[in-house]
Amino acid sequence: MPSRPDYRAMLDTAIEEARIGLAEGGIPIGAALFHRDGRLLGRGHNRRVQEGDPSVHGETDAFRKAGRQRGYRDTIMVTTLAPCWYCSGLVRQFGIGAVVMGESVNFQGGAEWLREHGIEVVDLNDDTCIRMLGDWIAANPEVWNEDIGEE
Numbered sequence: 412m413p414s415r416p417d418y419r420a421m422l423d424t425a426i427e428e429a430r431i432g433l434a435e436g437g438i439p440i441g442a443a444l445f446h447r448d449g450r451l452l453g454r455g456h457n458r459r460v461q462e463g464d465p466s467v468h469g470e471t472d473a474f475r476k477a478g479r480q481r482g483y484r485d486t487i488m489v490t491t492l493a494p495c496w497y498c499s500g501l502v503r504q505f506g507i508g509a510v511v512m513g514e515s516v517n518f519q520g521g522a523e524w525l526r527e528h529g530i531e532v533v534d535l536n537d538d539t540c541i542r543m544l545g546d547w548i549a550a551n552p553e554v555w556n557e558d559i560g561e562e
């Protein structure tokens with residue numbers, strides 16, 4: 412049996428990115444794209460506030476930073492929060508093999524939809540992720556609603 416990648420260690424990279432975003436005054440959501448063999452391909456965080464750009468989510472940032480890859484089947488998108496519809500679409504568009512998320516308490520996004528389409532989805536239900544974003548949402552409800560496309 413092939414050894415399972417260390418999802419916890421991978422999540423730590425995404426959490427680091429979320430903290431960078433928080434320190435910049437942004438929404439604390441981070442992500443990282445890894446190869447299954449454990450290699451980090453790219454990492455990033457949400458920069459809606461910092462750059463005034465609603466298209467820079469943690470996942471899209473990590474994906475872009477990873478540059479051109481020959482294929483995505485053996486990659487894992489690791490994110491502090493369940494991916495939104497936009498990022499779930501990215502996962503399917505490029506055939507990313509697996510999604511590891513820190514939590515789905517603050518937001519469920521497209522996690523079930525990804526599962527229904529055969530993508531391996533692992534929810535680590537991590538307290539640090541739940542608290543970091545939960546506290547931020549409580550303090551910034553309007554920016555949060557803007558980020559998830561709620562009026």
Ligand SMILES: [Zn+2]
Binds near residue numbers: 468469495496497
């Ligand atoms: Zn997203």
